[in-house]
Amino acid sequence: SEDVIKAVHELVEKENIEALSICFLNSYANPENEQLAADMVQKEYPDLYISASNDVFPFMREYERWTTTSMNAYVQPAADRYLGKLEKSLEDQHFVGRFYVMTSSGGMVATQTARKYPIRLLESGPAAGAIMSAYHGRMTGADSVLSFDMGGTTAKGALIRGGQPLKTYETEVARVHEFKAGSGLPAKAPSIDMIEIGSGGGSIAEIDERGVIRVGPKSSGSVPGPACYSLGGKQPTLTDANLVLGYLDPNFFLGGRMKLDKGAAEAVIDANIGRPLSLDSVRGAWGIHEIVNEDIARAFRVHASERGFDYRHTSMVGFGGSGPMHAARVARKLKVPRIVFPMGAGVMLAFGLLISPISFELVASKRMSLCGLTERMINNIFLPMENKATAILQDSVIDGNSIVMNRKVDMRYEGQGYEIEIPANEGPDELSNSFEAEYKSIFTSITSAGALEVVNWKLEASTQQNGKIERFEFPPHSTTDPIKNWRSAFFAEPNDYIETPVYDRYALKVGDKFKGPAIIEENESTIVIGVKDEVEIDQARNIIVKISSY
Numbered sequence: 001s002e003d004v005i006k007a008v009h010e011l012v013e014k015e016n017i018e019a020l021s022i023c024f025l026n027s028y029a030n031p032e033n034e035q036l037a038a039d040m041v042q043k044e045y046p047d048l049y050i051s052a053s054n055d056v057f058p059f060m061r062e063y064e065r066w067t068t069t070s071m072n073a074y075v076q077p078a079a080d081r082y083l084g085k086l087e088k089s090l091e092d093q094h095f096v097g098r099f100y101v102m103t104s105s106g107g108m109v110a111t112q113t114a115r116k117y118p119i120r121l122l123e124s125g126p127a128a129g130a131i132m133s134a135y136h137g138r139m140t141g142a143d144s145v146l147s148f149d150m151g152g153t154t155a156k157g158a159l160i161r162g163g164q165p166l167k168t169y170e171t172e173v174a175r176v177h178e179f180k181a182g183s184g185l186p187a188k189a190p191s192i193d194m195i196e197i198g199s200g201g202g203s204i205a206e207i208d209e210r211g212v213i214r215v216g217p218k219s220s221g222s223v224p225g226p227a228c229y230s231l232g233g234k235q236p237t238l239t240d241a242n243l244v245l246g247y248l249d250p251n252f253f254l255g256g257r258m259k260l261d262k263g264a265a266e267a268v269i270d271a272n273i274g275r276p277l278s279l280d281s282v283r284g285a286w287g288i289h290e291i292v293n294e295d296i297a298r299a300f301r302v303h304a305s306e307r308g309f310d311y312r313h314t315s316m317v318g319f320g321g322s323g324p325m326h327a328a329r330v331a332r333k334l335k336v337p338r339i340v341f342p343m344g345a346g347v348m349l350a351f352g353l354l355i356s357p358i359s360f361e362l363v364a365s366k367r368m369s370l371c372g373l374t375e376r377m378i379n380n381i382f383l384p385m386e387n388k389a390t391a392i393l394q395d396s397v398i399d400g401n402s403i404v405m406n407r408k409v410d411m412r413y414e415g416q417g418y419e420i421e422i423p424a425n426e427g428p429d430e431l432s433n434s435f436e437a438e439y440k441s442i443f444t445s446i447t448s449a450g451a452l453e454v455v456n457w458k459l460e461a462s463t464q465q466n467g468k469i470e471r472f473e474f475p476p477h478s479t480t481d482p483i484k485n486w487r488s489a490f491f492a493e494p495n496d497y498i499e500t501p502v503y504d505r506y507a508l509k510v511g512d513k514f515k516g517p518a519i520i521e522e523n524e525s526t527i528v529i530g531v532k533d534e535v536e537i538d539q540a541r542n543i544i545v546k547i548s549s550y
Contacts (some may be wrong), residue, residue, distance in 0.1 A: 019049035060365035079118035104191030107359025128352030130158035152321035240265035241288035246489030255523035290402020319345035359462035389461035410456035
């Protein structure tokens, strides 16, 4: 104990550290010594932020456990100060409601939990979009969904199966090579399984070393932004290309609150893309737009194939400020037959916060052979986890809402290096059958007759108190003519510009039907409908698009 305090004293006094991570080699199996060290240090230095690996994520593989714990400690001071400012601001405004924070796994937690485990907030924003995509899928009769979110800097994709987003327990941060797996640090925390594609409205287009167009991962940011913003941008971006192609109205950006300079967009595309490739600005703009579409489609193909997900009979939910301009073209490339464009697609992440449950997930690593495993042994592992989860959530639960526990395990054949997640709400006799069925669905056949073992024990505790919203109410549709004007827009099928009707999203009413080509404008985003694609407005005023097969 003296050695521990002495080592920490040197760090505090000489290095002026604010936060400390404590990681013992085998603390996932026996946390007593690590927790004792954490308690001693906290008593000696009560203002020091301390993260112990057995508490943050008690995973058996020490490298991932240590990187996760260290990153949690690294961001704790900043997260604490940030949340404190938010709480103070709400208090000054006499806020009397409850303040929750979104986690990467699609659930909400109280601020004290977010302060303790900030590593769980890494992908909290995009997670809300995936939750909302699952909601729209359920509301429109689609249990399997591709969630497609595209904003100013990146595009995010997620897979929805059985009405719920697929999850993972590892993300990667601080990548040396952007968007390339394996080049960063692993963070073991429950999160929605999302792909990140280096393309967004501000992504810069350039000619790479092969002499072809590349879009992203470099971004113009908001300042100077795309050239058409007239804020000093000198490089062509995806937004510039979409403006040249006629998809954006230079007088209706942000609902008319911002003017775009089409001439500036044409000039930078011509100078940086067109002339070097012997193309005019239109062909250069189409090349930028189409390369982004193909990059997104390719990323979805790989992500879905790795997870055994057949998207050809699913629906896509397209949202974000830029997503609706690209969704129809991406869906056509993937042979996805149907797209849902919700109202308020540009701010759908905010809506996702309204329907997310209060939840928290725990994982414990403990290898146990399935042979001889009893229900009592299973309960002895899960009950302490359930008690911890209840303690974490109890301050967040509104009276009258009970906490629901969902048990899962990671299983494998003994000797294998990778596991499969299996529901564990039934008794031990069901685990073997469930594992074999899931193993066969992934790998087609069962090739091993070896013994089975459980490696990780997982618990999700949640309450659906925030998830009871059956539908969102939007202002009644405008009584004006839904076709606000016509403009020339470029489409691939004739390989040329077409005089295209431009619809006012807010003037479309339930039951309206028409065919593309069409452009539908709302304040936060613009939807591009392909030639012969069929559009219908459903009862919730979602725009449902059936992709034509030609």
